[in-house]
Amino acid sequence: MSTGHTPPTAIHVEELTRRYGDLVAVDQVSFTVPGGQMTGFVGGNGAGKTTTMRMIMGVLGIHGGRVRWGDREITTTDRRGTGYMPEERGLYPKQKVREQLIYLAQLKGMSASEAKGEVTEYLERLGLAERMDDTVESLSLGNQQRVQITAALVDQPSALILDEPFSGLDPAAVDSMADLLREHTARGVPVLFSSHQLDLVDRLCDRLVILAGGQVRAEGTPDELRQGTALRYRVVGVSDVGWVRDVLPDGGGGGRVLDVDGSTAVVELAGDPGADQQVLDRLVSEASRRGGLRELAPIITPLSEIYREATA
Amino acid sequence: MSSTTEQSTQRRDASAHDRRQSGAVWPLVAKREIMVKLRDKAFIGGTLFSLAIIVGVFGFQAWNAERDRTYDIAVTSESTQMGQTVREAAPTIDDAVTVELVQVSDDAAARAALDEGEADAWLHPGDAGWVLASTSQVSSQLLAVVQPTVTQSVLESNAEAAGTDVAALQQGSEVTTELLEGDEDRRGLAQAAGIVMAILFYMSAMLFGMTLASSVVEEKQSRIAEIIAASIPTRQLLIGKLVGNVALALGQLAIYVAVGLIGLSFTDLGGLLPSLSAGLLWFLVYFLVGFTCVAALFAVAGALASRTEDVQSTATPVTMLVLIMFFGSFFVGESARAVMAWIPPFSAIAMPVEVVAGEATWWEAVLALVPLIALTAVVLWAAERIYRRALLQTGGKLGYRQAWRAEV
Numbered sequence: 001m002s003t004g005h006t007p008p009t010a011i012h013v014e015e016l017t018r019r020y021g022d023l024v025a026v027d028q029v030s031f032t033v034p035g036g037q038m039t040g041f042v043g044g045n046g047a048g049k050t051t052t053m054r055m056i057m058g059v060l061g062i063h064g065g066r067v068r069w070g071d072r073e074i075t076t077t078d079r080r081g082t083g084y085m086p087e088e089r090g091l092y093p094k095q096k097v098r099e100q101l102i103y104l105a106q107l108k109g110m111s112a113s114e115a116k117g118e119v120t121e122y123l124e125r126l127g128l129a130e131r132m133d134d135t136v137e138s139l140s141l142g143n144q145q146r147v148q149i150t151a152a153l154v155d156q157p158s159a160l161i162l163d164e165p166f167s168g169l170d171p172a173a174v175d176s177m178a179d180l181l182r183e184h185t186a187r188g189v190p191v192l193f194s195s196h197q198l199d200l201v202d203r204l205c206d207r208l209v210i211l212a213g214g215q216v217r218a219e220g221t222p223d224e225l226r227q228g229t230a231l232r233y234r235v236v237g238v239s240d241v242g243w244v245r246d247v248l249p250d251g252g253g254g255g256r257v258l259d260v261d262g263s264t265a266v267v268e269l270a271g272d273p274g275a276d277q278q279v280l281d282r283l284v285s286e287a288s289r290r291g292g293l294r295e296l297a298p299i300i301t302p303l304s305e306i307y308r309e310a311t312a
Numbered sequence: 313m314s315s316t317t318e319q320s321t322q323r324r325d326a327s328a329h330d331r332r333q334s335g336a337v338w339p340l341v342a343k344r345e346i347m348v349k350l351r352d353k354a355f356i357g358g359t360l361f362s363l364a365i366i367v368g369v370f371g372f373q374a375w376n377a378e379r380d381r382t383y384d385i386a387v388t389s390e391s392t393q394m395g396q397t398v399r400e401a402a403p404t405i406d407d408a409v410t411v412e413l414v415q416v417s418d419d420a421a422a423r424a425a426l427d428e429g430e431a432d433a434w435l436h437p438g439d440a441g442w443v444l445a446s447t448s449q450v451s452s453q454l455l456a457v458v459q460p461t462v463t464q465s466v467l468e469s470n471a472e473a474a475g476t477d478v479a480a481l482q483q484g485s486e487v488t489t490e491l492l493e494g495d496e497d498r499r500g501l502a503q504a505a506g507i508v509m510a511i512l513f514y515m516s517a518m519l520f521g522m523t524l525a526s527s528v529v530e531e532k533q534s535r536i537a538e539i540i541a542a543s544i545p546t547r548q549l550l551i552g553k554l555v556g557n558v559a560l561a562l563g564q565l566a567i568y569v570a571v572g573l574i575g576l577s578f579t580d581l582g583g584l585l586p587s588l589s590a591g592l593l594w595f596l597v598y599f600l601v602g603f604t605c606v607a608a609l610f611a612v613a614g615a616l617a618s619r620t621e622d623v624q625s626t627a628t629p630v631t632m633l634v635l636i637m638f639f640g641s642f643f644v645g646e647s648a649r650a651v652m653a654w655i656p657p658f659s660a661i662a663m664p665v666e667v668v669a670g671e672a673t674w675w676e677a678v679l680a681l682v683p684l685i686a687l688t689a690v691v692l693w694a695a696e697r698i699y700r701r702a703l704l705q706t707g708g709k710l711g712y713r714q715a716w717r718a719e720v
Contacts, residue, residue: 059538059704076545084542088535095348106340107543151539 005158006083007189008070009172010034011056016158018051023106025051026067027214033159033190033207038181040205042307043193049194050087052285055286056192071118080106083157085148085165093137093200097147098123100136105154115154122150126176141168160184162193166200178204225306231276232258235265236295237287247282254279265304266299315434337544341552343526349560359564363698365570370575382410383454386422386431394465395435401461404503433458442466499669501584501590506641506665508572508594511566513661517603518631520561521610525630526555528614528703536702546700550611558604565599591668594677601681602660605688608636608695615702616710626709635642637661642715652680654680656687 011033012197018026025263043049053236054060056067058079092100098119104114123132126146130140145168152160158182166174175289179205181191195201201208202222210218210225218225235241242266248255250277255269255276267283280296287293351354387395395413402411415429416422425431426447433454434445442462444450460565462479531537540549567594577585613627640652641661652662653672663680666672672680694716702715710718 054538054704057538059541080543082542084539086538088533091533092348092530101342104539104543105345107337107540110601126712192349296419299518 007035007158007187008068008078011016011074011159011177011190011192012068012272013052013056013065014068015065016055016062016067018055018060019046019063025214026055027212029214029216030065031209031216031219033192036185036188037188037206038185038191038193038204039207039209040201041209042198042201042212043194043211044311047211048193049211050163053163053194056088057082059086064205078158078197079085079157081158083152083154083160083163085152085160087163091144091147091151094135096109096133097128097136097139101151101154103149104151108155110155113229113311118154119150122153123147124179126150126186133277142170142173145169145175146177149180155181156187157184157189159189159297160191160193161293162188162191164195165193166195166197174200198303198307206238208303210307210310218306218310222303224308225303226301231269231271232299232301233269233280233283234295234299235268235283235287237263237265237290238292238294239290241265241287241290243290244283244288247286250281320381335365336548336553336606337556338548340548341544345553349523349556353474358471361568362568366568366575367390367569370572370578374578380414380454382660383433383451384412384414385433385458386414386416386425386434388416388418388422388436391436391442394437394462397465398435398458398461401464402457405460406453407662408527409453411454415627415718422582424467424690456687480582502669505588505591508662509592509639509668510574510638510661512568513599513602514594514601514634515642516561516565517606517634520557520603521606521630522623524557524607525610525614525617525627526620528611528699529617529620532615532617532703533619540702543597546655547696550608550696550699552609553611554604557607561603561607562596562600566596569596587670590674591664594667594674595664597681598660598664598677598684600690601655601684602637605657605660605684605691606630606687608692609633612695612698612702612712612715615699616712616715618706618709622709629712654683656684659684 012030013026013032014024016030017024017028019053027047029048029052031039039054041049051060056074058074058076069075069078080195091104095103101119101123102112102115105119106112110118111135120132123129128143128146131139131143136147139147145165149162152162154166165181169177181193185191186205200231200234205222207221208219208225210241235244242258242260243265244257244267248257248267250256255267258266258268267279269279282292283296287296318515360368385395385398391414392413395411399411399413402409414425415426416431419436421437422431422434422445426434426445432446433450435458436443436445444455444458467478467481471481482720529613531540531706537546537549540546573585573589576588609630610627613630616626617623637658637660641649649662650666650671652658653666653676654663659680663677664670667674667677689693698715699720700714702710703717705718
């Protein structure tokens with residue numbers, strides 16, 4: 001294994017802008033990819049994710065703004081040490097898997113023998129030991145994907161910029177891939193990956209950047225993003241829970257009842273910690289008076305909802 | 313490859329990512345281009361097939377030249393004597409020809425012998441001389457033996473009748489030929505060699521040029537170009553691809569030329585080898601420069617395309633250029649070709665053809681190389697700019713002007 005590249009404390013994207021003719025594809029986009037963390041990059045088609053990533057990697061010209069590597073401007077050398085996986089899938093279709101991974105690693109500056117050792121190790125870990133000498137085109141799409149990710153991971157990259165790395169992978173493969181990425185974040189490497197699969201992003205990433213129409217709509221940890229959203233609780237009683245309307249009457253303070261269906265109700269609290277606690281206590285005492293309480297639990301707002309709100 | 317060992321030594325004593333210089337990585341790219349091609353069964357098969365044809369052609373020539381032919385000539389009583397003269401004279405004129413006589417009773421029998429294939433020809437006196445009759449075609453090899461023998465024989469009898477002899481009649485009539493430059497054989501060979509060289513240049517430039525263009529678009533289409541561009545400067549990628557493909561094309565040509573020369577040495581024209589070899593060496597030198605120029609344009613054609621299907625159209629200007637170079641080298645008159653030999657890129661084919669034909673000297677070949685190299689340098693510079701700009705554009709097929717101005 002090579003000694004690896006030194007990761008930056010963070011990659012700062014500052015007011016990056018890219019135009020295609022009159023269209024502003026990326027409009028003053030700023031966000032941070034901290035070292036040692038997985039940052040999910042979400043947004044619909046045409047939101048500007050790929051364009052932003054290509055600008056970070058220097059394969060597309062920057063029309064405005066800059067990319068900082070720690071506390072200085074990013075350099076070609078920094079980019080050479082960065083593992084990059086572009087949007088489109090495909091290496092050289094007719095070349096053998098291991099051979100072309102070694103070639104790509106050599107282009108990054110590794111020696112042939114170093115590259116061979118590291119590539120072989122990765123392929124074995126990804127369950128591709130027996131396919132190393134097959135051509136890329138003979139592999140299934142999922143396996144091609146693994147090879148593609150391996151190309152980004154060799155040579156102990158100092159940062160990882162991955163465009164849709166999980167698309168086309170089955171759940172088990174997603175998990176093993178995520179484990180691999182975590183090894184790199186454990187070294188302090190900043191990882192930026194884009195994805196359409198929000199549940200997966202929710203599960204894997206430490207931070208989130210939501211992009212829409214070429215602009216950043218939200219950025220932060222999932223918890224931070226949820227803070228702005230309403231606090232909801234599910235109340236399940238032994239019998240009918242229509243009484244929650246007495247605890248939280250319409251127009252009364254402290255919150256509101258969103259839904260009552262037999263023994264289950266959903267309530268939304270005001271978001272004031274002191275008042276919220278009082279409401280919860282009243283719900284518990286009222287329930288025990290009216291036959292008993294089965295469940296009183298906060299509803300975690302799904303990321304998809306945060307995303308819909310952010311991009312609305 | 314010293315640069316890689318240098319790099320790997322560097323990396324052991326430093327842990328920072330800037331320990332490696334972005335030195336020359338094009339040898340890696342060139343090596344890959346060559347290795348991939350050398351393992352391509354279609355390429356190897358095609359090369360072997362071409363070699364087989366070259367060897368076959370020379371083999372046939374040699375065999376055809378060596379083999380003995382026996383001709384059966386039908387003679388009647390009135391032509392027997394002339395037939396015997398021909399039979400005796402034949403080996404002295406062409407040692408591969410043997411003449412046998414088929415004695416027939418009359419003209420009708422002679423015709424029958426021809427019809428049934430018992431005789432190849434029928435020699436008989438005609439109204440104003442002698443006739444060599446055959447069913448459909450008189451063998452030129454046979455005619456070459458019969459004609460002078462009959463002429464000589466008739467001359468002798470005519471001279472005798474006139475009271476003189478042939479030697480006296482022919483006194484002072486002989487016309488000998490003298491070529492100030494080269495000789496007849498050499499001229500014919502040079503012409504053939506010129507055409508072969510032009511064809512080889514054309515085929516090789518098209519084959520390797522199109523291969524290069526499609527490998528460029530393949531990289532662009534699969535976005536592996538992006539991975540590579542993030543690792544090394546695109547200039548290095550272009551240089552590597554050009555060097556790899558030019559080396560492959562030149563290597564293949566050199567093998568063809570070498571096998572051709574060896575083949576030639578087995579034929580009657582073997583004595584002309586030394587004069588021809590110099591011209592062929594110039595051909596390889598001019599191909600090296602000329603194809604580098606063409607290859608750079610093919611790489612641009614590949615970068616302008618966005619899908620493999622586009623290459624045909626983006627490469628059209630380049631294939632037209634190669635076609636003009638091809639036809640310009642031997643379909644124009646000799647004086648026009650002498651001019652073409654100085655104008656790049658046409659000189660790439662025309663000048664070596666001139667050298668082989670003995671029309672240009674070595675120093676002219678050296679001199680004409682200068683403008684060709686200059687043009688190639690300019691083309692390389694422009695190609696690098698367009699290639700770099702076009703390679704990472706993802707929005708579909710580009711025009712030359714569009715790519716030239718494209719923002720990076």
